[in-house]
Amino acid sequence: xxxQHWGPSISADIVVIGGGxxxxxxxxxxxxxxxxxKITVIEPSSQHYYQPAWTLVGGGAYDAKDxxxxxxxxxxxxxxxLQAAVTGIDxxxxxLTLNDQRTVSYQNLIVCxxxxxxxxxxxxxxxxxGQHGVTSNYSYQHAQYTWDQVQKLRGGKxxxxxxxxxxxxxxxxxxxxxxxxxxxxxxxxxxxINVEFNLAGAALFGVATFVPPLLKYIEKYNAQLAFNSNLVxxxxxxxxxxxxxxxADGNVTREAKTFDLLxxxxxxxxxxxxxxxxxxxAAGWCEVNQHSLQHPRYPEVFALGDICGTSNxxxxxxxxxxxxxxxxxxxxxRKQQPLPLKYDGYGSCPLxxxxxxxxxxxFGYAGKLLPTFPLDxxxxxxxxxxxxxxxxxxxxxxxMLKGREWLTxxxxxx
Numbered sequence: 001x002x003x004q005h006w007g008p009s010i011s012a013d014i015v016v017i018g019g020g021x022x023x024x025x026x027x028x029x030x031x032x033x034x035x036x037x038k039i040t041v042i043e044p045s046s047q048h049y050y051q052p053a054w055t056l057v058g059g060g061a062y063d064a065k066d067x068x069x070x071x072x073x074x075x076x077x078x079x080x081x082l083q084a085a086v087t088g089i090d091x092x093x094x095x096l097t098l099n100d101q102r103t104v105s106y107q108n109l110i111v112c113x114x115x116x117x118x119x120x121x122x123x124x125x126x127x128x129x130g131q132h133g134v135t136s137n138y139s140y141q142h143a144q145y146t147w148d149q150v151q152k153l154r155g156g157k158x159x160x161x162x163x164x165x166x167x168x169x170x171x172x173x174x175x176x177x178x179x180x181x182x183x184x185x186x187x188x189x190x191x192x193i194n195v196e197f198n199l200a201g202a203a204l205f206g207v208a209t210f211v212p213p214l215l216k217y218i219e220k221y222n223a224q225l226a227f228n229s230n231l232v233x234x235x236x237x238x239x240x241x242x243x244x245x246x247x248a249d250g251n252v253t254r255e256a257k258t259f260d261l262l263x264x265x266x267x268x269x270x271x272x273x274x275x276x277x278x279x280x281x282a283a284g285w286c287e288v289n290q291h292s293l294q295h296p297r298y299p300e301v302f303a304l305g306d307i308c309g310t311s312n313x314x315x316x317x318x319x320x321x322x323x324x325x326x327x328x329x330x331x332x333x334r335k336q337q338p339l340p341l342k343y344d345g346y347g348s349c350p351l352x353x354x355x356x357x358x359x360x361x362x363f364g365y366a367g368k369l370l371p372t373f374p375l376d377x378x379x380x381x382x383x384x385x386x387x388x389x390x391x392x393x394x395x396x397x398x399x400m401l402k403g404r405e406w407l408t409x410x411x412x413x414x
Contacts, residue, residue, distance in 0.1 A: 008101075008102065008103065009102065009103045009104075009105070010040070010082070010102060010103070010104045010105070011104075011105050012038070012040040012080070012104055012105065012106050012107075013037070013038040013039070013040075013106070013107045013108070014030075014037060014038065014039045014040070014106070014107065014108045014110065014330075015039075015040045015041075015042065015096065015104060015106035015108070015109050015110070016039060016040070016041045016042070016079075016110040016112065017042050017086050017096070017109070017110065017111050017112060017113045018041075018042070018043060018111075018112040018113040018114060018305070018307075019041050019042075019043030019045065019048065019071055019074075019075060019081070020043075020048070020049075020112065020113075020114050020305065021051075021305065021316050021319050021396075021400075022112035022114070022304045022305025022306070022307075022319045022322065022323070023041060023043065023110075023112045023113075023305075024041075024048065024074050024075065024076070024401050025319055025320070025323045025400050025401060025403075026110060026112065026304060026322075026323045026326055026327060027039055027041060027076050027079055028076055028400075028401055028402050028403030029323045029324060029327045029403045029405060030327045030330070030331075030403075031076055031078060031079075031403060032403035033327060033328075033331060034331065035078065038080075039076075039078070039079045039080070040079065040080045040081075040082060040104065040106075041075065041079050041080070041081050041082070042082045042084060042085075042086055042096070042098070042104070043071065043075075043081065043082075043083065044083060044084055044085040044099075045071055046070065046071050046072075046083070047068050047069070047070065047071060048068070048069050048070070048071045048073075048074045049067055049068050049140055050066075050067045050068075050393055050396050050397070051067070051168075051169075051316070052169065052315075052316050052350075052388075052392070052393075052396075053066070053067045053389075053393055054067060054137045054138070054139075054140065054143040055137050055143075055169075055172050055175045055176065055179070055352060056179075056352070056388075056389055057137070057143035057144055057146075057147065058135075058137035058143045058144075058146035058147055058150075058176055058179065058180075058263075059146075059147065059150075059175075059176075059179030059180070059182075059183070059352065059355060060147045060150070060151070060179075060183065060355075061179070061355055061389060062389065062393075064140065064143055064144045066393075067140065068140065069397070074397075074401050082098065082102075082104070084098040084099055084100055084102070085098065085099040086098060086099075086113070086273050087099050087273055088273055088277070089109075089273060089274070089277040089278075089279060090277075090278075091109070091277070091278050091279055091295075091297075091298045091301060092278070093105075094106050094107070094109070094300070096109075106300075107300065107334075108300050108301070108302070108330060108333070108334065109298075109300065109301045109302075110301075110302050110303070110304070110326065110330070111274065111279065111286045111301065111302070111303040111304075111307055112303060112304050112305040112307060113271055113273075113274065113305075113307055114168075114271075114305060114306045114307060115168060115268045115269065115270060115271070115306040115307060115314070116268065116269050116270070116271050116272075117138055117139075117266045117267075117268055118266055118267045118268060118269045119266045121266070121267045122231055122232060122233065122234060122264065122266065122267070123232065123233040123234070124233055124234045124235055124236070125234045125264060125266070127236065128234050128235070128236025128237075129142060129264070130142050130145050131236060132236030132237060132239060133149050133153075133236075133239065133259065133260055133261045133262060134234060134236050134262045134264065135149055135261070135262070135263055135264070136263065136264045136265065136266065137172065137175075137176050137263070138172070138265055138266060146176065146180075146263060149261050150179075150180045150183055150184070150261070151183070153184070153189070153193060153260055153261050154189045154192060155189065155192035155193060155260075156192075156193060156194070156259075156260030156261070157193070157194045157196070157257075157258060157259050157260050157261075158180065158193055158194070158195045158196070158259065158260065158261040158262075158263075159196050159198060159241060159257060159259045159261070159262045159263070160173060160174070160176055160177040160180075160195070160196070160197045160198070160263045161173065161197075161198045161199075161231040161241075161262070161263065161264050161265055162174070162197070162198070162199045162200060162201070162265050163200050163230065163231070163265055163266065163267040163268070164200040164201065164230065164267065165201060165206070166268065166314055167265065167267075167268045167314065168268060168306050168314040168315065169313070169314065169315050169349060170205070170206060170313055170314075170349065171205065171349035171350075171351050171361065172265065173197075173199075173263075173265040174197060174204070174205075174214070174351070175351060175352045176263045177195065177197055177221070177223060177263070178217055178221070178351070178352055178353045178354060179352055179354075179355060180195075180261075180263070181195060181221035181223065182221075182354040182355050183355070185220075185221065186355075190221065190222070191222075194224075195221060195222065195223040195224065196223065196224045196225075196226055196257075197218070197223055197224070197225050197226065198226045198229040198230075198231060198243055198257075199225070199226065199227050199228075199229060200228070200229065200230035200231075201227065201228070202227045202228055203227075204218070204225065205361075206313075206367065207361060207363050207367040207369075208367065209363075209367070209369060209377070209378060210351070210359060210361045210377075210378060212378070213353075213359055213378045213379070213380070214351065214353070214359070217353045217354070226243075226245075228245060228246040228247075229243045229244075229245050229255075230243060230244045230245075230246075231243055231264060232244050232254070234262065234264070239258055239259055239260065240256050240257070240258050240259070241256070241257050241258075241259055241262055242254055242255065242256050242257075243255050243257060269284065270283075270284040270285045270286070270307060271307075274286055274307060278297070278298075279295060279298065279301065279303075280309075281309040283309060285307060285308060285309030286303040286307045286308055286309055287309050288302065288303045288308055288309065288310060290310045290311070290312075290343070290345065290365065291342035291343055291344075292325070292329055292339045292341075292342060292343075293308065293310075293322060293325055293326050293329065293343055294329060294333070294339065299333060300333070302326045302329065302330055302333075303326075304319060304322040304323065304325075304326050305318075305319050305322065308322075310343075310345065311345065311365060311366075312343075312345040312346070312347045312364070312365065313347030313348070313349060313363070314347075315347045315348055315349060316396070317346070317347055317348030317349075317362070318345075318346060318347040318348075320400060320405075320406075321343060321344075321346045322343055323400075323405075324341065324405055325341045325342065325343045328340055328341045329341055344364045344365065344368075344370065345363075345364035345365030345366075345368075346362070346363075346364045346370050347362070347363060347364070348360065348361065348362045348363075349361045349362075350384060350387065350388040350392075352385070352388065353380050354380070356382055356385050357380040357381060357382055357384070357385055358380060358381060358384035358385045358387070358388050359377070359378065359379070359380045359381075359384070360373075360377055360381070360384040360387070360388075361377060362377060
């Protein structure tokens with residue numbers, strides 16, 4: 001049901017902000033446990049995307065149109081869908097304000113609107129994106145342009161960028177590099193292309209175990225690493241990008257670099273209506289207990305997905321585990337019972353180091369390795385590519401969004 005009527009006030013029971021991976025996955029899991037719950041989902045978009053496959057689109061291994069479906073097709077039938085955007089939250093009154101001036105009151109609030117891609121923080125980027133060789137796999141509109149440009153490039157300079165953390169799927173910026181280089185290597189043009197990876201941070205990957213095998217691929221593709229190098233400005237027609245480079249003493253200088261291909265990953269921030277609300281932590285993300293995913297000051301509020309101010313990787317794999325934790329803990333909270341489940345920070349990053357092979361990085365809080373399968377996780381495998389490119393997309397549409405829980409074993413609270 002889709003409610004688009006104007007009206008001053010809506011009184012609801014369980015309100016879910018967001019109809020992305022976390023929102024739909026959570027609602028489906030909750031309804032599996034109790035089909036009679038009254039749930040309202042607030043989501044402005046008419047399309048739902050399987051974002052993990054955009055990396056594959058940019059590498060010529062997936063069709064972009066297969067990553068999108070109408071929101072009405074994935075929204076569970078029993079829910080009341082308000083096709084609007086939240087503009088304000090007053091958790092003391094348990095009330096939301098929408099962009100059409102309606103207000104929504106709630107008994108429980110589930111916060112999962114995702115994060116916002118801040119394209120505007122890089123000067124000139126929005127004017128250049130999708131032309132002049134400037135592209136991004138973080139955009140549904142431009143992932144295909146990445147692949148078009150990769151195929152066209154026979155020589156010159158290719159720059160790949162990664163902004164400051166946190167970002168969603170922290171491995172995706174380098175996946176774009178690996179899949180591009182793999183194509184150039186197989187097309188025998190890689191020797192003519194100067195490949196450089198500019199990272200705002202000081203490490204190739206946040207979990208040290210996976211750095212050595214990834215460095216082997218960086219060497220295989222003869223790519224240069226530029227650490228503490230943050231993209232701040234793009235001039236598409238001039239084929240020039242400017243980076244702020246930080247030295248060991250913290251001094252910042254600006255350096256211009258020319259390019260033939262520029263793959264950009266934009267800075268990523270919490271949406272304003274969360275960042276400016278009492279639910280936010282100091283960095284603007286939704287504050288939650290990292291294990292129960294319950295808000296510390298507003299016990300009727302839970303959060304999951306990319307909006308959480310927790311230190312786990314912001315991935316769809318993390319959401320797969322979080323939906324179970326929040327569904328069980330919410331039902332317990334509504335009965336005034338102790339919260340039974342705790343989230344261990346699990347996240348997964350299938351690193352597509354070449355077309356047909358993936359290093360499956362799975363880890364939890366503090367970088368603890370949490371492999372699903374009893375195999376050496378640092379080895380690139382064809383089986384992991386099959387998982388990434390075929391099995392997981394199928395399971396997403398046919399399982400996760402329908403409340404089927406797979407590989408979600410969790411820790412009970414002691």
